[in-house]
Amino acid sequence: MIAYQKEKVENAVCFFASKHKEYTGKNLYQTSLFKYLALFEFEYLKKHGRPPLGLKYLAMEKGPVPVDIYKERDHYKTSCAYFKKVDENKYVVISTAKPNMDYFSPSEMDEMIRLIKIYADEFVRTKTMSEATHHEIKAWRETYQKNPNGEIDFKLTFEKDFEKKESKDHSIAEESFLIYKAIEKAGSH
Numbered sequence: 318m319i320a321y322q323k324e325k326v327e328n329a330v331c332f333f334a335s336k337h338k339e340y341t342g343k344n345l346y347q348t349s350l351f352k353y354l355a356l357f358e359f360e361y362l363k364k365h366g367r368p369p370l371g372l373k374y375l376a377m378e379k380g381p382v383p384v385d386i387y388k389e390r391d392h393y394k395t396s397c398a399y400f401k402k403v404d405e406n407k408y409v410v411i412s413t414a415k416p417n418m419d420y421f422s423p424s425e426m427d428e429m430i431r432l433i434k435i436y437a438d439e440f441v442r443t444k445t446m447s448e449a450t451h452h453e454i455k456a457w458r459e460t461y462q463k464n465p466n467g468e469i470d471f472k473l474t475f476e477k478d479f480e481k482k483e484s485k486d487h488s489i490a491e492e493s494f495l496i497y498k499a500i501e502k503a504g505s506h
Contacts, residue, residue, distance in 0.1 A: 319368075319369070319370065319371040321420050322370065322371055324417070324420050325369065325370055325420045325421065326370050326372065326386075327395040327396070327397065327398070328397065328416040328417050328418070328420050328421070329354060329357065329369075329370060329416075329421075329429070330350065330354075330386070330395070330397075330398050330410060331395070331397035331398040331412050331414065331415075331416035332416040332418070332429055333345060333350055333353040333354070333410075333429070333432075333433070334350065334398050334410040334411065334412040335398075335412035335415065335416060336433045336437060337349065337353075337433065337436075337437045338412065339437075340433060340437035340438065341437055341438065341439045342439070343439070344401075344409035344410065344411060345409060345410045346407065346408070346409055346410075346443060347387075347390060347400060347407070347408040347409070347410060348379065348443045348446075348447070349436070349443050349446055350386075350410050351380070351381070351382050351383055351386070351387070352380060352436070352443070352446035352447060352449070352450050353432055353433075353436065353446075354370065354372065354383050354386075355374060355380060355381035355382075355383070355450050355454060355457070356432055356436075356446075356449065356450060356453065356454070357369065357370070357425075357428055357429055357432060358370055358371075358372060358374075359381070359453065359454045359456060359457075359471075359474060360428060360432075360453065361424075361425065361428050362471055362474050362490070362494070363474055363490060364428075364490060365424065365490060365493060366489065366490035366491060366492065366493025366494040366495075366496075366497060367493055367494060367497040368471055368497075369421070369422075369425045369428075372384075372385065372386070373385060373468060373469075374457070374468070374469040375387075375466055375467065375468060375469065376457050376460035376461040376464065376465060376466060376467055376468075376469050377461075377465075377466055378461075378465065379447045380446075380447045380450035380451060380454070380457060381450055381454060381456075381457045381469055384468075390408050396413075396414060397412060397413055397414040397415070397416055397417075398410055398411060398412050398413060398414075399411055399413065436449075454474075455473060455474060456469050456470065456471060456472075456473035456474045457469055459473045460473065471494070472494065472498070474494075475488075475490070475491050475494065479491050480495065
């Protein structure tokens with residue numbers, strides 16, 4: 318379990334919605350939010366061995382989708398953001414306050430800012446972000462190939478059977494991930 322998970326998720330949503338609007342002058346569409354969140358989680362996981370938010374993602378056709386936020390979008394409202402339906406199946410995310418960045422480590426904030434600098438541009442389309450998730454997120458590709466719309470396992474970020482390697486042969490990210498999973502497993506008992 319990630320400490321302050323609910324608060325981190327809410328403030329990540331708020332951060333991406335507010336910064337995207339600040340940089341582009343436009344509200345953030347739900348699909349772009351889902352891409353920001355997935356890229357944040359999986360890029361950070363690849364580098365540091367743990368997901369910063371710990372959301373559950375489905376491997377949908379256009380990329381990873383955080384299933385709980387997707388299901389709640391008609392009712393999603395926090396102290397700093399909400400979803401607004403703008404068309405039949407289109408939503409934008411409206412930021413209503415500044416995100417509380419105290420929930421994030423400096424390296425997490427660096428990753429979030431890096432993503433905003435890349436994708437919060439009026440010329441970057443949702444399709445570009447979807448293609449980026451397809452290219453960058455190995456776990457999505459593997460899941461989508463075998464089980465379209467199935468739940469993505471974070472461990473697919475790493476090489477196959479990495480758990481079977483000797484501990485001394487693990488990368489720092491792999492070792493961190495194994496520790497993260499052990500703590501998660503111990504917390505569920």
